[in-house]
Amino acid sequence: MRGGLADKNHVGATVSGHIYNGKKQGDATIYIGSNFELAASDPQTRADVANKLDAFQVLHELIHHAGRNSYYTDRQVAEVLSKMTGTPGLPNRKDYKSDKDFLGANSAYFSQVLGQKCPVLSTKGK
Numbered sequence: 001m002r003g004g005l006a007d008k009n010h011v012g013a014t015v016s017g018h019i020y021n022g023k024k025q026g027d028a029t030i031y032i033g034s035n036f037e038l039a040a041s042d043p044q045t046r047a048d049v050a051n052k053l054d055a056f057q058v059l060h061e062l063i064h065h066a067g068r069n070s071y072y073t074d075r076q077v078a079e080v081l082s083k084m085t086g087t088p089g090l091p092n093r094k095d096y097k098s099d100k101d102f103l104g105a106n107s108a109y110f111s112q113v114l115g116q117k118c119p120v121l122s123t124k125g126k
Contacts (some may be wrong), residue, residue, distance in 0.1 A: 006033040013057035015064050030061040059118070060111050078106040081113040 005014050017027035032054055063077055082090040089112065091105035 001029055002032050003034040004029075004031040006031040012053075013061050015061045018068050019065050028065050030058055030065070032057050056111075056115065056118070060107075060114060063110065064107075074103055074106040074110065078109045078113075081110050085113055085117060087113045087116065 005016060006012065012033045014031050016029050016031070019028045020026045064074070067073060067077065078090055081087065089109055091102060091109055093102050096102040096105060
């Protein structure tokens, strides 16, 4: 869904609901921000960049959805990606004032790793 909670929270994307609630199919929703700027003036290039940004945001948010209900945390995702890929920059709790900031740093870290390891979704240089 474009807009909604993403626009309200001024983020690129966010999630609500659950994929599966243990009894029946869930109400998982991914909200993709609608207020973003694309540098390219060519409409086709703009569309290509928007599609890549959307695909990347959906991949990132699916990881959040899959971890809901305490299956795993953003920190665990970050730690696994760090070990698997050797990517530097894994956040350290002591560097953040609040749990919320630390959580956000872990989410940003796994976005960084996904961007590096999934070059097809990269929009750098566009």
